[in-house]
Amino acid sequence: MTSLMNKGKRIGEVRLDGPTIYEIAFSFYFVIAFFQTSTYIDYFPSNFLHELSFIPLAMVLCKIFLLDRLNKRTLLFNLLVLALLGITWRTSGEYILLPMGIFILGARNVDFRRIIYLYLVLGTILLSFIFFTSLVGLTKDLIFHRGNGLIRRSFGIIYPTDFAAHVLYLVIAYCYLYFKRIGWQSYVVFIMIAYALSKFCNARLSSYSLILLIPVMIIGQYAQKKNNLCRKLASFYWMVPSVLAYVILLITYLYKPGNNFLEHVNSLLSGRLYYGHTGLMQHSLTLFGQRMHENGLGYGAKFATVNDANYFYVDSSFVRTLILYGAIVLLLVVITMTVISWRSIANHDFALASVMVIVTISAVVEQRLFDFGYDPFLLAIFANCYLQRREIKLEEQH
Numbered sequence: 001m002t003s004l005m006n007k008g009k010r011i012g013e014v015r016l017d018g019p020t021i022y023e024i025a026f027s028f029y030f031v032i033a034f035f036q037t038s039t040y041i042d043y044f045p046s047n048f049l050h051e052l053s054f055i056p057l058a059m060v061l062c063k064i065f066l067l068d069r070l071n072k073r074t075l076l077f078n079l080l081v082l083a084l085l086g087i088t089w090r091t092s093g094e095y096i097l098l099p100m101g102i103f104i105l106g107a108r109n110v111d112f113r114r115i116i117y118l119y120l121v122l123g124t125i126l127l128s129f130i131f132f133t134s135l136v137g138l139t140k141d142l143i144f145h146r147g148n149g150l151i152r153r154s155f156g157i158i159y160p161t162d163f164a165a166h167v168l169y170l171v172i173a174y175c176y177l178y179f180k181r182i183g184w185q186s187y188v189v190f191i192m193i194a195y196a197l198s199k200f201c202n203a204r205l206s207s208y209s210l211i212l213l214i215p216v217m218i219i220g221q222y223a224q225k226k227n228n229l230c231r232k233l234a235s236f237y238w239m240v241p242s243v244l245a246y247v248i249l250l251i252t253y254l255y256k257p258g259n260n261f262l263e264h265v266n267s268l269l270s271g272r273l274y275y276g277h278t279g280l281m282q283h284s285l286t287l288f289g290q291r292m293h294e295n296g297l298g299y300g301a302k303f304a305t306v307n308d309a310n311y312f313y314v315d316s317s318f319v320r321t322l323i324l325y326g327a328i329v330l331l332l333v334v335i336t337m338t339v340i341s342w343r344s345i346a347n348h349d350f351a352l353a354s355v356m357v358i359v360t361i362s363a364v365v366e367q368r369l370f371d372f373g374y375d376p377f378l379l380a381i382f383a384n385c386y387l388q389r390r391e392i393k394l395e396e397q398h
Contacts, residue, residue, distance in 0.1 A: 084288075165203075
């Protein structure tokens with residue numbers, strides 16, 4: 001009884017300061033965003049989850065403007081970014097960038113490791129719940145057939161590759177949190193997961209990303225242990241976002257049917273160069289974005305096949321960003337990812353730089369870079385990572 005009273009007293013003493021409000025809002029919004037990627041959306045009234053998401057967004061905005069002690073320069077910066085997010089929302093008709101931007105701005109003074117811990121715990125619980133309830137029939141386990149006889153299962157998520165992406169990003173979060181402790185046992189599990197995703201979901205690109213994660217993490221781990229060769233290799237990780245963004249945009253723009261090399265790359269990327277090139281040719285370059293009509297394979301769509309003439313979807317996050325949100329947002333996103341990686345390396349802590357390599361590779365071929373239900377790693381630009389905590393301690397010593 002005394003123990004329960006003490007626990008109740010500790011709960012009552014929790015201060016609703018800025019970081020606490022942010023963590024509550026993050027958890028709230030993440031659960032909503034996660035369910036929006038599942039077939040459980042059929043259980044909710046139309047637009048209910050979307051409207052419910054305004055509550056955590058309002059909480060973060062209150063933290064930013066009422067609880068964060070912003071100087072005039074930071075306040076002006078926040079207002080300009082919010083204005084840019086609002087403009088691109090209206091010009092593109094796509095809402096997904098706005099909440100991600102709000103949570104990025106609101107992450108100031110919040111421990112990034114706690115954000116990723118919340119993400120990993122909640123994501124694992126939610127994905128396990130959706131997975132097992134789909135197996136017993138409480139929600140739909142959508143099954144897709146390909147012309148070559150392949151069966152792809154989504155296990156309660158709206159599409160098989162979306163299920164695989166959830167798994168991939170949860171593994172990335174695990175690698176970030178336990179960077180110094182993961183060993184060969186974990187890597188064997190990652191290989192098994194990659195095989196399962198390939199076999200049951202035919203999610204080849206997520207499977208390849210999981211396999212590629214292993215050498216990237218090993219190099220990062222040995223760099224952390226001051227191995228000279230690995231430290232030299234890992235010191236280039238900060239260049240990966242800008243280099244890969246440039247490469248995918250260049251080869252997408254230059255793609256031409258009949259070019260043997262580009263046709264081979266297009267085949268490896270499941271037709272992404274073709275559809276990305278079509279998108280670039282049909283839409284002019286803008287600063288603030290534009291609307292793009294797409295007909296994909298997602299849940300609720302008219303299920304076209306990839307060979308259907310009506311199918312059109314741009315998967316690459318970098319190509320999508322350029323078309324939908326404009327050149328300014330693309331530049332800011334690449335700079336953000338580069339700065340996150342650079343700070344990690346500059347602080348001689350290679351965990352975040354290592355996982356950002358895989359996040360970038362995923363962004364080259366998938367559209368989930370700004371999707372709150374998948375990717376929380378852009379929040380690191382303003383959150384309190386190891387570098388910021390070190391700076392705070394140095395300031396306190398002086």
